[in-house]
Amino acid sequence: MLIDQKNFSSSNVIFSIRTASEEDASHLSELRLKIDGETENLDREKGEAYIDEAGFRKIIEEDKLSGNSLFLVAETNGKLVAFSRCAGNGLKRTYHQTEFGIGVLREYWGYGIGKNMLNESIQWADANGIQKLTLKVLETNSKAIALYKKFDFEVEGILRKDKFLSDGDYYNTVLMGRFNIHD
Template identity: 30%
Template sequence: MNLEYCEAVPKDAKKIIDYLNKVAGESNNLTFGLEDCNLNEVEEMQLIKEIHEDPNSLMIVAKDGLKIVGVASLSGNKKRRLAHRANIGVSVLKNYWHLGIGSNLVAILIGYAVESGIEVIDLEVVTSNEYAIALYEKYGFEIIATYKNFMKIDKEYVDAYLMNLYL
């Protein structure tokens, strides 16, 4: 395995779409499923460009050779009253779980947030996703609330924890 972590660039758009279409079908821990992956390559390129131009946002990809195996994003807020906050999202292909990739992605995002002056990072995590919860707690995230019926998968509701990291 030859892992590399780098900022997503527009030329990664096709590979990111392929990655999202794969990871979306691997678990019910994500806020999106296969039916939600509908950006085309041009739209994904534009999204990556917008993230790159926002000083409070970042998209990182984990690559094993040429293959994207993880994606993480820090999404800052443009409203002045909320500009001290950002939200993160992290996903890793199932075949690459428990190899430290998620941990490395979170560490990179936290480092970027500190450098950018972000004061609070928030996230949502499915309450049954024990590995992700432990990962976030390792970095100092705290559960601040339980969001009942956060997602609805088919006809089943799924709860999530709201977690914050105060930098």
């Protein structure tokens, strides 16, 4: 699916959020690799599950044709600084839901990029009949958990000792969901 580009400003940082295009593929490959090396909040260590330019081109093309997937990028000064994806699937029993994931370069944390990408994703989901957004977040990522709760995500469960981090300890993963289903 596609959304129109929107522009934002925060603390002298001007950025735009738009649907990813095939031309972004090589930059996305580099961006994901860098983000994975900057934080332990994500599932991967730097270089794991690497997606090359061709892989990103395929994902972007498939998401554009899908009714329940959305791939967004954030750009400032002609440079990609973040991406988010709502990854749906074609199964009838779960077509009503999509999983949200996001990555923002560390130097751009705190400017509202993630918040605005989440908001754009929620607006897209609501406008396109997506009934449930899901996500996974590391228990220690309290800022992200607080943000998700502000956007009406609820804790649905805990995956105990799900992640093994560089400090040698195991951490829980929090499963969260936002429902657009009216009982």
